[in-house]
Amino acid sequence: MSSKMRAVLIKGGAGTADDLYVGEYDKPVPKQGEVLVKVRASGVNRLDVGQRTRGAVPLPHINKDILGVEFSGIVEGVGEGVTNYKVGDEVLSLAPGASYAEYITVRSSLVMPKPPTLSFVEAGSIPEVWFTAFQAVVLIGGIQKGQSVLIHGGASGVGVAANQLARFLGAKYVFTTAGDDEKVKFLLSIKEGPTHAINYKTQDFAEVIDQVTNGEGVDIVVDLVGKNYFDRNIKLLKVDGRLVLIAMMSGAVLSEFNCAPILYKRIRIEGSTLRTRSPQYQDDLARRFVKEILPYFSTQNGEEPRLKTYTYKTYPLEKAGEAHKDMEANKNFGKLVLVVD
Known part of the structure; x- marks a missing residue:
């Protein structure tokens, strides 16, 4: 041999x-x-x-x-x-x-x-994407039945897995973002997929979520974008909400940011990797x-x-x-x- x-x-x-x-x-x-x-x-x-x-x-x-x-x-x-x-x-x-x-x-x-x-x-x-999604949604996000979740990068491998996990585990609303209408259509076709898929190039995902939830927002955000979405992620999170960062594709450095909502909404922010x-x-x-x-x-x-x-x-x-x-x-x-x- x-x-x-x-x-x-x-x-x-x-x-x-x-x-x-x-x-x-x-x-x-x-x-x-x-x-x-x-x-x-x-x-x-x-x-x-x-x-x-x-x-x-x-x-x-x-x-x-x-x-x-x-x-x-x-x-x-x-x-x-x-x-x-x-x-x-x-x-x-x-x-x-x-x-x-x-x-x-x-x-x-x-x-x-x-x-x-x-x-x-x-x-x-x-293994890689489903472990990462399970870690983000369950172990760190601590999802509970009836809660609402926002998952960015919905058409990525991790995004597809995270959307299904959140829905499978009883989320009330599962919002997700994608970059074109074809990806939005695909995401909405998944059996245990998101309840709402948003084309971030033609819609402001924060406005859509505010409208659907009557301003209540979401309990968990799973984000792989980073800098460009940070303000809106914090704005959308409920009291005791969790922001799980799994990547920073738009960059990691924030030039200006109002920390007050993190304090008064008791938001928990946690980064996560699997490989290390x-x-x-x-x-x-x-x-x-x-x-x-x-x-x-x-x-x-x-x-x-x-x-x-x-x-x-x-x-x-x-x-x-x-x-x-x-x-x-x-x-x-x-x-x-x-x-x-």
């Missing part, structure tokens, strides 16, 4: 989408507590684009050469002490990098069993996700699943650069996925 594999690498360690190429790399060997997985599909995330442009991530557990933080595949080997998975099992998992490849090793405590009704492409698009969390935190999150959320991706009693992952487009490994270009152009609604033959 060959000790080498194909993987998507970056010329010079950092660069543009055109600097991504498929090259030869050492096939990983599972250590104690790890499984070796033959990757079948790997989700593409904005996090990958950031790593590609900035170069090596200064974290000891992150693969500095190969991108990719989520995947699905088939277990091909197990390390010492692994008892929860065996060769041939179909799985999906978050990854500390390196899923843009034919093979990957990951600790077995982070791996999840693939629901049999999901394809590898569907399964490979779940401890292995124990990620493992606990995976176990909770398997118990509370993953079963609802499966067809039950002949009925459509309550929750779905939506794939915008798939690409072979050799077209990883094209996938990155599509993401940078904000073309997608739903997930971009690399398929590994």
Whole structure:
């Protein structure tokens, strides 16, 4: 058996989408507590684009050469002490990098069993965005039945997941923003999708929400935009509201801001990342996700699943650069996925 594999690498360690190429790399060997997985599909995330442009991530557990933080595949080997998975099992998992490849090793405590009704492409698009959404809406946002939520970037992978989670968990109103009417139409077609989708280029989302809620606003805002939306997010939050920041695509520095509403409305603002969390935190999150959320991706009693992952487009490994270009152009609604033959 060959000790080498194909993987998507970056010329010079950092660069543009055109600097991504498929090259030869050492096939990983599972250590104690790890499984070796033959990757079948790997989700593409904005996090990958950031790593590609900035170069090596200064974290000891992150693969500095190969991108990719989520995947699905088939277990091909197990390390010492692994008892929860065996060769041939179909799985999906978050990854500390390196899923843009034919093979990957990951600790077995982070791996999840693939629901049999999901394809590898569907399964490979779940872990990163759904974990991030679950963390934002549930663990930090603390959503309760009957509350209202605003989710920005609704057509992104995280946005699609967060919209469904909020609706699934009993939110009264789920507002979301998107950049064109086609994305708005897509979001409103989702079974457990938002109650209201707003084209932020033609409407002021704050005005729409004020009108729908009679000025009451929302309990939770999940935001990946940052600076450009900060004032309006704070304005829309109710007393004891929560603003969860998961990215800052419009920038992080506020030139002027009135802090008074944070004080008198007792607003809690919390930033969140997933990649820098401890292995124990990620493992606990995976176990909770398997118990509370993953079963609802499966067809039950002949009925459509309550929750779905939506794939915008798939690409072979050799077209990883094209996938990155599509993401940078904000073309997608739903997930971009690399398929590994």
